[in-house]
Amino acid sequence: MLRFLLRRVTLIIPTFIGVTLASFLLIHAVPGDPIEVRVGEHGIAPERLAILRHEFGLDQPLWKQFADYEVQVASGHLGASTVTHQPVWDEFLTLFPATVELSVCALIFALVIGLPLGVIAAVKRGTAFDYGLMGVSVTGASMPIFWWGLMMILVFSVSLGWTPVAGRIGDAFFVEPWSGFMLIDSWFSDDDGAFASAVSHLILPTIVLGTIPLATIARMTRSAMLEVLGDDFIRTARAKGLSPLRVVIVHALRNALIPVVTVIGLQVGALLGGAILTETIFAWPGVGHWLIEAIQRRDYPVLQGGTLLIAVLVMAVNLGVDVTYGFLNPRIRK
Amino acid sequence: MSKFRSALLGAVALAGFAIAGQATAQAKTLVYCSEGAPENFNPMINTTGTTFDANKPIYDRLINFKPGSTEVEPGLAEKWDVSADGLTFVFHLRHNAKWQSTKTYKPTHGFNADDVIFSFERQWKDANPYHKVSGGAYDYFNDMSMPDLLVSIDKIDDYTVKFVLKKPQAPFLANLAMDFAAIQSKEYADTLLKTGKPELIDQEPVGTGPFELVQYVRDATIRYRAFPGYWGAKPKIDTLVFSINKDAAVRLAKLRANECQISVFPAPADLPSIKADKTLQLLSQPGLNIGYLAFNNQKPPFTNIKVRQAINMAIDKKAILDAVYQGAGVPAKNLIPPSLWSYNTKVEDYKYDPAAAKKLLAEAGFPDGFETDLWAMPVQRPYNPDAKRIGELMQSDLAKVGIKAKIVSYEWGEYRKRVQNGEAGMAELGWTGDNGDPDNFFVPLAGCAASRIGGGSASKFCNPEFEALIQKAAEITNQSERAKLYEQAQVVMHREAPFFLIAHSVVYLPMRANVTGYKMSPLGAHEFTTVDLK
Numbered sequence: 101m102l103r104f105l106l107r108r109v110t111l112i113i114p115t116f117i118g119v120t121l122a123s124f125l126l127i128h129a130v131p132g133d134p135i136e137v138r139v140g141e142h143g144i145a146p147e148r149l150a151i152l153r154h155e156f157g158l159d160q161p162l163w164k165q166f167a168d169y170e171v172q173v174a175s176g177h178l179g180a181s182t183v184t185h186q187p188v189w190d191e192f193l194t195l196f197p198a199t200v201e202l203s204v205c206a207l208i209f210a211l212v213i214g215l216p217l218g219v220i221a222a223v224k225r226g227t228a229f230d231y232g233l234m235g236v237s238v239t240g241a242s243m244p245i246f247w248w249g250l251m252m253i254l255v256f257s258v259s260l261g262w263t264p265v266a267g268r269i270g271d272a273f274f275v276e277p278w279s280g281f282m283l284i285d286s287w288f289s290d291d292d293g294a295f296a297s298a299v300s301h302l303i304l305p306t307i308v309l310g311t312i313p314l315a316t317i318a319r320m321t322r323s324a325m326l327e328v329l330g331d332d333f334i335r336t337a338r339a340k341g342l343s344p345l346r347v348v349i350v351h352a353l354r355n356a357l358i359p360v361v362t363v364i365g366l367q368v369g370a371l372l373g374g375a376i377l378t379e380t381i382f383a384w385p386g387v388g389h390w391l392i393e394a395i396q397r398r399d400y401p402v403l404q405g406g407t408l409l410i411a412v413l414v415m416a417v418n419l420g421v422d423v424t425y426g427f428l429n430p431r432i433r434k
Numbered sequence: 435m436s437k438f439r440s441a442l443l444g445a446v447a448l449a450g451f452a453i454a455g456q457a458t459a460q461a462k463t464l465v466y467c468s469e470g471a472p473e474n475f476n477p478m479i480n481t482t483g484t485t486f487d488a489n490k491p492i493y494d495r496l497i498n499f500k501p502g503s504t505e506v507e508p509g510l511a512e513k514w515d516v517s518a519d520g521l522t523f524v525f526h527l528r529h530n531a532k533w534q535s536t537k538t539y540k541p542t543h544g545f546n547a548d549d550v551i552f553s554f555e556r557q558w559k560d561a562n563p564y565h566k567v568s569g570g571a572y573d574y575f576n577d578m579s580m581p582d583l584l585v586s587i588d589k590i591d592d593y594t595v596k597f598v599l600k601k602p603q604a605p606f607l608a609n610l611a612m613d614f615a616a617i618q619s620k621e622y623a624d625t626l627l628k629t630g631k632p633e634l635i636d637q638e639p640v641g642t643g644p645f646e647l648v649q650y651v652r653d654a655t656i657r658y659r660a661f662p663g664y665w666g667a668k669p670k671i672d673t674l675v676f677s678i679n680k681d682a683a684v685r686l687a688k689l690r691a692n693e694c695q696i697s698v699f700p701a702p703a704d705l706p707s708i709k710a711d712k713t714l715q716l717l718s719q720p721g722l723n724i725g726y727l728a729f730n731n732q733k734p735p736f737t738n739i740k741v742r743q744a745i746n747m748a749i750d751k752k753a754i755l756d757a758v759y760q761g762a763g764v765p766a767k768n769l770i771p772p773s774l775w776s777y778n779t780k781v782e783d784y785k786y787d788p789a790a791a792k793k794l795l796a797e798a799g800f801p802d803g804f805e806t807d808l809w810a811m812p813v814q815r816p817y818n819p820d821a822k823r824i825g826e827l828m829q830s831d832l833a834k835v836g837i838k839a840k841i842v843s844y845e846w847g848e849y850r851k852r853v854q855n856g857e858a859g860m861a862e863l864g865w866t867g868d869n870g871d872p873d874n875f876f877v878p879l880a881g882c883a884a885s886r887i888g889g890g891s892a893s894k895f896c897n898p899e900f901e902a903l904i905q906k907a908a909e910i911t912n913q914s915e916r917a918k919l920y921e922q923a924q925v926v927m928h929r930e931a932p933f934f935l936i937a938h939s940v941v942y943l944p945m946r947a948n949v950t951g952y953k954m955s956p957l958g959a960h961e962f963t964t965v966d967l968k
Contacts, residue, residue: 131848132845133847185633185636191652265688267654271675274657380680381684385654
């Protein structure tokens with residue numbers, strides 16, 4: 101097991117260098133730099149431009165900038181935003197809980213709805229329900245998040261007035277960000293109704309962000325279940341006279357879950373990607389929102405640092421999934 | 435847990451009611467749906483309207499713009515004297531302005547001359563301990579040529595400050611009303627320096643303005659409350675909240691749902707439905723801006739005045755306004771917008787006349803037209819909603835008189851740099867006024883200093899007659915005399931035709947029907963001191 105773990109961890113190092121190099125090159129391939137972007141119609145005197153470029157280290161050759169950045173990261177510093185001048189790590193820590201809160205809710209939503217739907221579709225294979233569900237699931241998986249979010253707002257917030265339009269909590273509530281998780285902070289706040297407001301603000305973004313993982317999980321559960329339902333041990337279980345419900349839930353689903361767990365692990369990356377769009381639509385102050393802003397402002401330290409932190413997170417989750425998988429299935433450890 | 439919570443809530447609510455009584459019930463909160471997050475809470479080091487809006491409630495300047503106008507009025511300076519040669523300005527400061535406080539800082543005295551000196555020296559002098567704090571790029575202070583203009587700023591006594599200039603500069607007072615000239619507290623700065631956290635001055639701001647910052651939740655909300663110690667007329671609302679929403683559709687949805695009462699920058703396509711909605715009202719005002727197509731006056735064939743005039747006759751301006759601005763623009767015939775003093779109403783715009791244009795081109799030696807490039811910005815700007823579409827309309831009009839224009843575009847930063855380096859033949863660009871002074875349009879867009887390679891001017895126009903007029907107007911302080919000079923300058927500019935002037939855009943601001951007292955700023959700022967809710 102230790103050798104397996106070591107091998108997995110060693111693989112992370114080249115991935116890590118690859119991610120920093122790719123994000124560095126991509127960001128620098130985009131025309132414009134942090135100074136030119138903010139100059140606007142006023143223009144800038146060449147002498148002043150030279151001074152500012154020197155201060156930001158932009159007058160160095162590209163390879164040197166990258167090498168300096170790697171050394172800086174290796175020594176544990178991600179630098180400071182060129183816009184707000186606050187350390188990237190501090191900004192990330194402030195905003196990350198919002199993204200985690202949204203992603204966790206979206207994942208729970210996807211699991212709670214997606215798993216049973218997949219199971220039912222498999223059991224009722226070939227029926228109208230199965231075809232209907234799989235049709236909806238393909239639509240769900242291919243839905244553009246931006247369009248989907250705006251549609252949900254138009255229907256549920258504007259026309260029906262059931263849910264708030266955007267934000268994490270009603271603007272009337274004054275909640276101290278103690279943990280950074282709005283559900284927790286509002287629960288302990290003195291403001292009556294703050295918690296209910298926080299919950300109501302979570303509904304639409306959760307549905308929008310959870311739709312694609314839901315569709316994926318439902319489809320994966322269905323195909324895994326179909327495979328398992330045809331196995332000998334299921335026939336045996338049925339032959340023993342077990343109730344159909346017990347056969348499906350206890351015997352079939354348990355075995356079908358292994359590939360589903362892998363898919364759930366992979367969804368973490370998809371959720372963080374989807375969060376960028378969802379956060380933009382719902383004015384959700386998380387890291388996705390932050391990165392989009394950083395692209396527009398060519399805030400190199402934020403973009404590089406933020407991408408790196410998210411990549412580390414996805415790698416950690418994937419490692420976690422691999423390790424769990426290794427435990428579940430000894431064949432993989434070899 | 436839930437029982438405990440209910441009991442706690444009940445107790446808190448009871449206590450709250452007992453203490454606050456009726457006052458709480460009547461507390462007024464205004465939510466403003468803003469378009470973005472401020473970079474931080476210091477208008478000296480930032481250049482975006484978003485950041486200026488977020489700082490305006492907190493800070494004062496020596497001089498203010500009158501709400502809804504480009505005229506100046508006393509701010510932290512109650513009055514001022516200008517010497518006969520226009521080189522010395524003595525400001526008499528207000529005695530009753532108090533500083534706001536934070537969780538960790540309580541001021542021991544009110545505003546005085548030391549604060550003024552600190553605030554300008556922070557931007558001006560390398561030796562100031564705050565000069566490098568928060569990046570230390572004071573773009574506007576530099577853009578408005580303050581380092582070249584200032585000789586000294588001296589304290590005469592606690593409530594009198596003297597500014598000495600190198601040369602007379604009429605727009606100087608208007609410059610001091612701009613956001614970058616905000617006044618910060620010297621005592622707060624000194625206290626933070628001692629605790630080793632000077633950067634907090636730009637994150638937990640202390641000002642003398644009508645509202646004080648209560649809480650900023652990064653990228654989500656900015657919460658202010660009316661500052662009880664404010665020296666001026668008290669705001670009519672108790673709590674002001676900026677709700678940050680980048681997407682125009684979402685901002686409008688929030689407004690319709692009454693989640694905010696004022697919402698900025700509506701999408702043009704939504705204007706008809708906003709007008710039709712009885713629960714909303716729509717304010718509008720011609721913006722202090724100009725969108726134009728600049729000819730590179732130093733690059734043939736645009737060095738030829740007849741070519742420039744011919745193009746002015748060849749393009750159908752009305753068609754552009756109808757197709758692209760869709761009611762959110764007024765046609766431009768002068769570089770400055772009609773709302774600005776000294777606007778010359780007598781100038782008559784070139785008429786759309788392709789036949790006359792063709793004739794002029796033939797006189798200029800181009801009977802069959804010529805080939806050139808036409809640059810279009812890749813981004814939407816306040817003065818130009820769709821540069822590419824406008825470029826296409828111009829391209830087809832120009833083809834009718836034989837000019838084959840190729841549309842060129844670059845990434846925005848690159849575009850601006852190349853245009854200002856003089857690489858384009860014709861380029862769309864524009865300007866938004868900073869301080870409501872005509873000088874702020876003529877000098878950066880058509881003055882000789884800006885026409886150097888890399889200078890701000892896209893037209894690279896440098897005409898001795900025009901230059902003499904605008905230079906003279908900048909040096910005298912009498913506004914009606916200045917206006918006459920600028921009126922003449924506009925006649926010269928019309929004749930020389932360094933631009934094809936497109937439009938001044940109209941700025942719209944939707945709000946709930948129960949919002950009263952809002953005054954739209956011609957400078958594009960959003961201010962809430964005079965606002966009330968019915």
